[in-house]
Amino acid sequence: MDLKGKVAIVTGGVSGYGRAYCEELLRHGCKVSVCDIDSDAGDEMVHNLSKIAKDRVIFCPCDVTDYPQFEEAFQTTISKLGGVDIVINNASLMNDRLWELEVDVNLNGIIRGLLLAYRFMGRDRGGCGGIVINAGASSSAHPMISLPVFTATKHAVAALTSCYGDKLHVNLTGVKVIAICPAPTEAHLAADPRKRLLSGEYEQAWHADISNTMPVKCEYVAKTLIDLLKKAPSGSSWLVENGQLPKQMSLFP
Ligand SMILES: NC(=O)C1=CN([C@@H]2O[C@H](COP(=O)(O)OP(=O)(O)OC[C@H]3O[C@@H](n4cnc5c(N)ncnc54)[C@H](O)[C@@H]3O)[C@@H](O)[C@H]2O)C=CC1
Numbered sequence: 309m310d311l312k313g314k315v316a317i318v319t320g321g322v323s324g325y326g327r328a329y330c331e332e333l334l335r336h337g338c339k340v341s342v343c344d345i346d347s348d349a350g351d352e353m354v355h356n357l358s359k360i361a362k363d364r365v366i367f368c369p370c371d372v373t374d375y376p377q378f379e380e381a382f383q384t385t386i387s388k389l390g391g392v393d394i395v396i397n398n399a400s401l402m403n404d405r406l407w408e409l410e411v412d413v414n415l416n417g418i419i420r421g422l423l424l425a426y427r428f429m430g431r432d433r434g435g436c437g438g439i440v441i442n443a444g445a446s447s448s449a450h451p452m453i454s455l456p457v458f459t460a461t462k463h464a465v466a467a468l469t470s471c472y473g474d475k476l477h478v479n480l481t482g483v484k485v486i487a488i489c490p491a492p493t494e495a496h497l498a499a500d501p502r503k504r505l506l507s508g509e510y511e512q513a514w515h516a517d518i519s520n521t522m523p524v525k526c527e528y529v530a531k532t533l534i535d536l537l538k539k540a541p542s543g544s545s546w547l548v549e550n551g552q553l554p555k556q557m558s559l560f561p
């Protein structure tokens with residue numbers, strides 16, 4: 309896909325990987341709709357980015373757990389940026405104490421984003437096709453024993469990607485579906501896990517889960533996102549570790 313002039317929606321686009329994705333997509337000539345629950349930070353980010361990407365970046369308030377608001381973000385993007393070609397379903401929460409919300413953001417939020425992508429980009433619905441990238445994690449393929457619900461959501465993202473990425477759906481809709489599964493960032497590895505684990509008993513397991521994990525840089529993951537948009541086959545999930553070529557995950561041996 310030639311990215312120049314393409315319109316991308318990035319959920320959870322205000323911080324971390326999402327922000328790095330927005331910046332990299334802008335560098336490659338895309339128009340970007342930053343969609344996030346954090347409107348203050350979103351407005352400020354877009355104000356700053358507008359200085360270098362005039363008329364190519366907007367902010368849409370968007371809670372991925374709220375279908376009507378998510379739908380409105382698509383509609384605003386289309387009316388202000390002229391269409392939608394790429395959806396990066398990036399928003400996520402890692403907190404097994406809030407497990408119902410965690411499932412609603414990490415899994416249901418991605419399902420909402422996919423269904424909206426089909427509605428607005430699906431060739432069978434009058435659209436032009438496009439690409440959806442879903443945010444998995446390295447735990448899409450390897451269990452984090454300390455975070456069972458988080459791990460389940462990320463496994464589900466890879467499974468959803470594999471099914472919706474199948475040629476049955478791609479031939480019908482013209483929408484490719486891919487998952488990006490990064491290793492943790494330095495900040496994530498250094499953070500205090502206690503408020504995010506369902507039991508204090510799991511803290512030791514958390515340290516075991518992240519031992520031997522090399523942190524990855526947001527900028528590197530964002531560059532990999534561009535490669536995946538250009539080359540990855542639909543239905544594939546990619547593990548991204550620092551300085552290494554992305555590895556395709558094997559999900560259903
Ligand atoms: N940071 C890490 O170490 C890793 C992150 N990932 C994945 O990468 C993606 C991004 O992670 P980070 O950059 O760490 O996230 P982050 O915590 O830096 O940013 C998440 C963004 O999502 C927004 N958000 C939260 N709930 C939302 C909702 N309901 N609707 C819309 N926006 C919402 C937040 O306001 C925030 O801007 C996630 O899917 C995460 O699981 C995967 C592996 C490692």
Ligand SMILES: CCCCCC(=O)/C=C/[C@H]1[C@H](O)CC(=O)[C@@H]1CCCCCCC(=O)O
Nearest residue numbers: 400401402445446447491492496499500501
């Ligand atoms: C338990 C330590 C707290 C970490 C703080 C932090 O950086 C959280 C980031 C999360 C973000 O809010 C939404 C997420 O999904 C991020 C965490 C994802 C990390 C997954 C690490 C394990 C893996 O690679 O699968």
